[in-house]
Amino acid sequence: MYLRLIVALVAAKMAMYLSRLTGRGRGSSLPGMLALRIYPELLKHYQGQPRKGVIMTTGTNGKTTTSNMLADILEKTGSRVVTNREGANLITGVATAFIKSSTLSSKLNSDYVVLEVDEAAFPVVTQWIKPDRVIVTNFFRDQLDRYGELDTTVGKVLDALKKLPRDVELILNADDPLVARLARETGWTTIYYGVRPDASISSTAAYSREAKFCPFCGGTLVYNVYLYSQLGDFKCPQCGFARPQPNIEAIDVISDATGTRATTRVSSDSYRGIWPLFIPVQGIYNIYNGLAAFATALSLGVVPEKAVLSLTSFTPATGRMELFRYGNKRVTLTLVKNPTGFNQALTGLLAQNERQDVMIAINDNDADGRDISWLWDVDFEVLARNPERFSRFICSGQRAEDMALRLKYAGVSPSLLITEKDYLRAVEMALCGEGAAVGMLATYTALWPVEKILGQKAERVSFSADRVPSVS
Template sequence: MMVKVLRLIGKDAGNAPGLVLWTLNKDCLKAFKVECPIIAVTGTNGKTSVTNYLNHIFTSGDKKDLKIITNKQGNNLDTGICSLLLGECDFHGRVKADYLVLETDESHVPVIYSKLKLETLVVLNFFRDQLDRNGEVETLILKVKKFLETYEGNLVLNADDPNVARLGLANPNNKNVHYFSVERYSGATDQPYEVGEGKYCPFCNSKLEYEYYQYSHIGKFRCPNCDFGSARPEVVIKDVDLQAPSFVIDGEKYKPSHNSIYYIYNLGAVYTASKLYNISKDVLHDTFEHFEVNNGRLEVFEVAGSKLLVNLAKNPVGANMTLRVMNEHPGEKELLFVLNDNLADGHDVSWIWDINFSVFKDVTRVVTSGSRAYDIAIRIKCSGYDPDKIVVKPDLDRAMESFFSTVGDKFAIANYTAIQPTRAAIRRYKEGTEDAND
């Protein structure tokens, strides 16, 4: 009832109703009667995008009449999913839908799906993220692994991330493990380009050998001492051309709307999960070419004669991938970096020192904003970038005025609690300039 009342007055219920119920009863998820298949998406980066893609796919083509319940805006903890189900159930706890497609925080996978029956789990990647909340990445991986030791449902895994690929061996009795991989693309390197976590074999502790790195620790790897890394993916993305952009899967060429290798891996996960549910190739082509998440994930704005690409980055890998996209863009460009340290971000922002700012290419100016605007400015200065080209504006509206005082190609990075305020500030500035010109 609380969820429905909040919706009626135009408010997002978020975690609040679920938090109340969870406080009263930690086993409250068992009270929901869910008979439809549940598809969950987890991993450090890309959860929201992949969840939104799958939701779009399941409501397209000949499946457009299906009822899909999903947490499009995140709310991926136990309390958030509890709130979602509260808003969708009847007074008997029955949740009527054809599918539940749920973005799920990595640490909450065991908690939630020990109480709800999971049909398919998609695991994208594992990177170091929010140390003061999650701890070391190995701790997180072991939590998910323990859950998977008795799980026999569909498991979609990134074969190019050793932290993820290892999970396919958690339960030797599970015959429903499906790997996806991306062949070497033109930007891959023989040595690590950014900070990564997958250095040693989780089974024999030998140092992993890489044929190439796509980004961070994602790439073609093998253990020289055991057979880890020998999994044969059933989905392999080939002929990746980020200039077109295009790639080939199962002999068909796809033309995605974005040109990041990180984005291509997300589509690999989407494609592999879609195969399990017999999604038509026509729907996949249309979705890959035209669907946009538009919530700060590779979102494009046209503002005052400038083209701006905005992306969420809540850890070094996310930031490094946006910088890679920026550096691969020809010509001069400017960067806005908005950094907060709110509870949901993690108060520890030491992760910014693992961002590779030394690779700046044709970046003529940087504007920093947010509650830790000075921290990120100092980090960029320490990378060797000219401090005279760094403008610090903690207030977002003042930052937008400075950022758009020039015209050209622009990129923006914002962390978790900064992304929506940044998008709102961009819109305010855009509306203000348009009104002034009327």
């Protein structure tokens, strides 16, 4: 058995080395896949090794950003962290994260393990690695061919949480009724985070709304304010289930081209007070990610000022509202994978002041979801209602024609639509268009080739701790 463990680790580390040497792939899943095939019980050797704990993030959207934000905070305060930064969140990616930081005898030198874990993989991963804290971001409809209906996804996560040790702590999104319900149904200790319901930042659109009914009595949930999708100030008039008061709550949220800022009220066992929060990426959903990381860091004993400072200089992972500069043009690259996330990406496009060229790359590989019918649940009609904001739309990827058809039915003028399946030509067309800015949106398997091309032609923009953008 010990020999199989060493063989598995040697094979995995060789795969990592060859991946870096050849430049083919990111080496974030294949090493773990190889190791688990050779030795399926690999992960049990890492259980209990982190000196201070294991934190897992699951949910539909925001896992990568939240997990990376928390890992950054912990590393910048002096901790050694094992994490899967690239977003490989199935059991193969989790195994790869451990292997990268492991000796050939499966020994780790780490204070924390911070992992994002796919919702469907969460029950499997937690059989091998028991988290001390679990962050749940949100639950939205995602790839139906992979996850099934949303109730199935929530049920799998709930069942897995119930099987964890009683001392586990949950960090839950108070504004999502599908997430907030988990506290009552598990009985575990919970820290809530959320955004104060404010009509000035609410969404009036009715698209992609889940959780219309109370999970406890079946009554219709009533909302005072929707923030987006089903997130907001909810209450069940029949049984009283309602949005819990968050321990960490964002107030006065403002999002613009430079990033997203808020005043954050903290009321926890360790800290009470108000701290300013700035994250150099757009979108109210990124405030949720920041709040989740901030809340978890405080629960781990990090001083609020240090956590806030770390978030100020956060650099998003590939495709998470990643910022580039092409000449004088601002270029934003965003991963899209489900209706709610796509709608938020479109909101980000409309938040730009400049006229834009937009490239949308849609694939239907296994990682993207074979069923692309979800595109018809996205509110592309908002683009047609604002034609003055866009120069043209370049549709690329394996399902470029389907994307163009969806935009046509949304009311976008056919004269603004271009179909170009080749990524290189599509990126060049977007960068050299008439718009003063460029928005690029891509599904999983389209994201990486688009990012590679964009990285060769444009300069990445990062932020320092004093919020000054720099080009690298």
